[in-house]
Amino acid sequence: MSAPPIKVLMFGWEFPPNISGGLGTACHGITRGLAELGGIDVDFIIPTRPNGEDQAHVRIIALAEPAAYLPAAAGATVRKPYGQDLIEAARAYAARVPQLIEELGSFDLIHAHDWLTCQAAIKARDLTGKPLLLHVHSTEYDRSGVHASAELVGLERQGMEAADRIVAVSNFTRDIIIERYRQDPAKVVTVYDAADPYARCLPLRPLAARPQVSFLGRITHQKGPAYFVRAAQLVAQRMPEVQFVMAGSGDMQPAMRALAAELGLEKSMFFPGFLVADEVRHLLQRSAVYVMPSVSEPFGISALEAMDAGVPTVLSKQSGIAEVVGHACKVDYWDVAACAEAILTLLTDRARAAAMVRGAHDDIAALTWKGCARALAGIYAEMSMAGRKTSPVTPAPVGTARCNGALI
Numbered sequence: 001m002s003a004p005p006i007k008v009l010m011f012g013w014e015f016p017p018n019i020s021g022g023l024g025t026a027c028h029g030i031t032r033g034l035a036e037l038g039g040i041d042v043d044f045i046i047p048t049r050p051n052g053e054d055q056a057h058v059r060i061i062a063l064a065e066p067a068a069y070l071p072a073a074a075g076a077t078v079r080k081p082y083g084q085d086l087i088e089a090a091r092a093y094a095a096r097v098p099q100l101i102e103e104l105g106s107f108d109l110i111h112a113h114d115w116l117t118c119q120a121a122i123k124a125r126d127l128t129g130k131p132l133l134l135h136v137h138s139t140e141y142d143r144s145g146v147h148a149s150a151e152l153v154g155l156e157r158q159g160m161e162a163a164d165r166i167v168a169v170s171n172f173t174r175d176i177i178i179e180r181y182r183q184d185p186a187k188v189v190t191v192y193d194a195a196d197p198y199a200r201c202l203p204l205r206p207l208a209a210r211p212q213v214s215f216l217g218r219i220t221h222q223k224g225p226a227y228f229v230r231a232a233q234l235v236a237q238r239m240p241e242v243q244f245v246m247a248g249s250g251d252m253q254p255a256m257r258a259l260a261a262e263l264g265l266e267k268s269m270f271f272p273g274f275l276v277a278d279e280v281r282h283l284l285q286r287s288a289v290y291v292m293p294s295v296s297e298p299f300g301i302s303a304l305e306a307m308d309a310g311v312p313t314v315l316s317k318q319s320g321i322a323e324v325v326g327h328a329c330k331v332d333y334w335d336v337a338a339c340a341e342a343i344l345t346l347l348t349d350r351a352r353a354a355a356m357v358r359g360a361h362d363d364i365a366a367l368t369w370k371g372c373a374r375a376l377a378g379i380y381a382e383m384s385m386a387g388r389k390t391s392p393v394t395p396a397p398v399g400t401a402r403c404n405g406a407l408i
Helices: 022-037 086-095 097-104 115-128 140-147 150-162 171-180 225-238 253-262 277-286 301-308 336-348 350-364 369-385
Strands: 006-011 040-046 059-062 109-113 132-136 165-168 188-190 212-216 243-247 269-273 287-292 313-316 329-331
Touching: 006 022, 006 115, 006 369, 022 040, 022 109, 022 301, 022 369, 040 369, 086 097, 086 115, 086 150, 097 115, 109 115, 109 369, 115 132, 115 150, 132 150, 132 369, 140 150, 140 171, 165 171, 165 369, 171 188, 212 225, 212 277, 212 301, 225 243, 225 253, 225 336, 243 277, 253 269, 277 287, 277 301, 287 301, 287 336, 301 313, 301 350, 313 336, 329 336, 336 350
Parallel strands: 006 040, 006 109, 040 059, 109 132, 132 165, 165 188, 212 243, 212 287, 243 269, 287 313, 313 329
Antiparallel strands: none
């Protein structure tokens, strides 16, 4: 007789197609990987009204009151999304958990993603006594550096202290959790992210007459957009035919447009804004080189997507993906000259670029969402076996009417 499935209550913030960045993409990949693996049932909770979320492989429960918060695209400044700031939105999310727990049905453990869900997950843990896994995709130190919000750092630390286990998306992030948040190394484990393959391991394409060098991500301090613009200026001085694309949106976009103009790049640098999946695919198909100059990048799914699409890549050494990919040009984010030299090498030495693409395909072959799910499943099994026995709330049978939320 087969063992019953492990039931996971998973708290998220967004889910495709309604995403603002990497968190929703990662949650989608993880839940799909778990479905493919089998033996695990996931209820994925979001703090929004139902809006066509993809339920091909997971059940979505939308806590629809108060009015839904939907993040601004790709890291744009997000203040007062429904008359409140993000911290208040996260508190409102947590406030709706008691009724959810009463009506949800039984489960074995709680899996929370990033600080936005921590308070809701802690509330669920306190009400049920179930073990809590916190999945850290990004920290406030990554996002804001020396300008990190003490309040957000406090909320992140609170979630880490409450968690029975912590998953980091790279050793780079694991080190931050241990050193900056002072967490016990024994409870922090690394499980690398993955990416959805567009066509799994495309070869290098011929160089266009006006080759394109691309940046894709939130245009915020964390992603290092100014370093990309300054490297572009150095490349343009030697190869004026090169076009540069900074795709995404964020609070630094106006400043980056102004910097590009100041450096004489107004006719060769383009800002298409936030791109959806098909547009990302088209961008990568046109790219001769991809650049990820992040100041602090927990993993770097966009770079993984570029490599999969056959695009030679320049990576910041201050990134998680640099740990697992050997076939990429790696530079310190602040070293604009080294970044420019790497771009020029990949544009002018296409034999080397082709070899890099082939090697990168081997590097990333094991980075699949099913592999990520397999690692998580092992953690789930350990946690559910060692789970707390007490359960203060008596759950209602599955299928009862949802509280101020909706089963969608």
